[in-house]
Amino acid sequence: MTRTEWKRKKKEELEAQKKETKAKPIQKINNSFIENVIHDSNVTALKTVWYLSSILEDFDTTKDMVTVTIDLRKMLNYTNLNAQDIRENFKNMQKTSITFINEEEEWEEYITLIPRVEFVWGKKIIHIDIYSKIAKLIIDVKKRYTLLNTSELMKLKKKHSLRLLPILKMIQSNNEETKQKKTYVLDEFNELFGTNYKNLTDIERNILLPAKKELEHHKIQSFKHEINFDNLGKGRPKAISITIEPTVTTS
DNA sequence: GAATCGCCAGCATACGTACA
DNA sequence: TGTACGTATGCTGGCGATTC
Numbered sequence: 001m002t003r004t005e006w007k008r009k010k011k012e013e014l015e016a017q018k019k020e021t022k023a024k025p026i027q028k029i030n031n032s033f034i035e036n037v038i039h040d041s042n043v044t045a046l047k048t049v050w051y052l053s054s055i056l057e058d059f060d061t062t063k064d065m066v067t068v069t070i071d072l073r074k075m076l077n078y079t080n081l082n083a084q085d086i087r088e089n090f091k092n093m094q095k096t097s098i099t100f101i102n103e104e105e106e107w108e109e110y111i112t113l114i115p116r117v118e119f120v121w122g123k124k125i126i127h128i129d130i131y132s133k134i135a136k137l138i139i140d141v142k143k144r145y146t147l148l149n150t151s152e153l154m155k156l157k158k159k160h161s162l163r164l165l166p167i168l169k170m171i172q173s174n175n176e177e178t179k180q181k182k183t184y185v186l187d188e189f190n191e192l193f194g195t196n197y198k199n200l201t202d203i204e205r206n207i208l209l210p211a212k213k214e215l216e217h218h219k220i221q222s223f224k225h226e227i228n229f230d231n232l233g234k235g236r237p238k239a240i241s242i243t244i245e246p247t248v249t250t251s
Numbered sequence: 252g253a254a255t256c257g258c259c260a261g262c263a264t265a266c267g268t269a270c271a
Numbered sequence: 272t273g274t275a276c277g278t279a280t281g282c283t284g285g286c287g288a289t290t291c
Binding site for chain 1: 280281282283
């Protein structure tokens with residue numbers, strides 16, 4: 001293959017890649033931090049992000065990058081996690097990058113979630129460098145659920161409870177009484193919780209009921225839910241959605 | 252090792268349709 | 272009109288994987 005042929009081939013590959021990229025739901029990647037970076041993560045990852053959101057409030061937005069010092073003892077106390085899990089999680093976040101894409105100006109950039117992590121031996125301190133862009137996204141995680149007390153989250157052990165609580169708070173924050181309940185179809189539930197259940201009964205059995213039990217046990221939040229059926233009176237009714245309505249904790 | 256999670260296969264249920 | 276069968280869907284037990 002000649003140099004010219006090679007260049008032409010590369011150009012074609014680049015064009016094909018560009019087309020393929022445009023067909024994908026790019027907006028989803030850069031618009032919703034929590035849905036993507038921690039979508040399939042475990043309880044440790046979720047709690048780490050929530051903790052970061054609580055200490056990043058006053059960072060200097062004029063700088064491209066900020067250094068955050070974490071008091072490990074405070075973090076351990078706040079999150080109920082252990083040091084080894086926190087260490088592993090920061091190492092994983094250090095390997096993770098997210099993509100920012102501007103389709104109008106036709107550019108994209110890849111930013112590492114945490115470019116540098118420094119564990120200071122003996123002092124129980126962790127220094128992390130973090131780009132302002134990323135820091136803003138993490139803070140946005142908290143801003144999206146303004147009524148949420150993040151310390152409540154730390155009591156929870158089930159990841160589905162951790163994801164459901166912010167959703168309940170978000171529904172509850174609607175001023176209009178009629179909007180204080182929300183209906184989700186199967187696909188939306190699977191999207192929210194990162195699962196692939198085939199029917200809504202599984203969602204109820206494996207997600208809603210266990211999460212409800214845990215949230216009520218800690219007296220954090222309660223909710224009512226109702227399965228909505230279609231085709232009543234014509235064949236076996238099909239469960240099409242579940243309506244969730246947050247309520248005041250009673251237990 | 253126990254608990255939890257995610258999923259699947261087989262069974263149960265509810266209704267429609269064909270046929271005697 | 273009653274019965275058998277077909278279809279669509281939910282329910283349940285259980286198993287393997289993962290997490291604690």
